[in-house]
Amino acid sequence: MKKILGIVASNRRLGNCEILVKEIARRVSIPHELRLLRLPDFDLRYCTGCYRCLSSGSGCILDDDLAQVLEAVVGADALILAAPTYFLGAHSSLKIFLDRAISFYCMGDRLWGKPAVGVGVAGMEGKEGSTHLDIERFLAVILAENLQTRILYGALPGEVLLKEENRNAVAEMAAAISGDPSKKREGCCPICAGETFRFLEGSKARCMLCSHAGEVSLKNGRFTFSPEPIAHPILFGKQNALDHRDWLEGMKKLFRQKAKELRQVTAGYEDDGEWIMPEPRRPV
Ligand SMILES: Cc1cc2nc3c(=O)[nH]c(=O)nc-3n(C[C@H](O)[C@H](O)[C@H](O)COP(=O)(O)O)c2cc1C
Secondary structure (H helix, E strand, O other), X not given: OEEEEEEXXXXXXXXXXXXXXXXXXXXXXXOEEEEEEEHHHOOOOOOOOOOHHHHHOOOOOOOOOHHHHHHHHXXXXXEEEEEEEOOOOEOHHHHHHHOOHHHHHHHHHHHOOOEEEEEEEEOOOOOOOOHHHHHHHHHHHOOOEEEEEEEEEOOOOOHHHHOHHHHHHHHHHHHHHOXXXXXXXXXXXXXOOOOOEEEOOOOEEXXXXXXXXXXXXXXXXXXXXXXXXXXXXXXXXXXXXXXXHHHHHHHHHHHHHOHHHXXXXXXXXXXXXXXXXXXXXXXX
């Protein structure tokens, strides 16, 4: 029996994300059990950038629910992720989780390699902004095997399943999780399969998922992207991830060596400006 974990990045109970995760799971043809995790239900704090997780061996030092969320992902055989678009990007719970990802290295490769599908929901056609990229990035950071990422449109809770094209997309995502080979995507980055690019000078562009830059050309009415090698690729493949971890360790050592010199730069700024601090809350 396969264990599927549905990650819902929306607070809305029985909203479009929740029912999409459940509908995809219903249509998965292999025997499975569905566990669900609503990301915004969990107390996930901001990364403080202390880098202590790199050497602690036991993950992040913040006392919150991160370990519980990670264990749920580790325990799954496959993932279905759904996130709503909020102001032209995916719900912030995805990013808060991802910002803690330096501590994920402590898990070794237990987290990596899960087959996954991702679905972003937007209320207005074409107004998804960076949601597709945000979902791809989430799956890339945990080194999941991104079988398909889609954007579906629907505003009112449940509306997304009223449209036939969305129901067809759901069937295709379920088939991908069930083991059917996904159709090869065209017009995407050949390194990471990312679909979002930034135009650079001339005919160059940069893939916004893996950061490779290269020439874009139009062949037979289709865009082709030819990335050039880069010095420090991150997050794509296990070796990249391990190299990135080692690079971070190296930076930590460098920080210790240069601490005095760096302190001379930063100390001079200590007293500039007046900080606005949060006011204590009045009891309700
Ligand atoms: C605060 C907020 C911001 C939103 N911003 C966008 C947006 O930028 N673009 C868009 O197409 N839909 C936007 N929507 C609509 C939601 O993406 C849409 O209703 C989606 O179906 C919600 O999914 P859910 O039911 O799972 O929560 C927004 C909704 C909310 C509540």
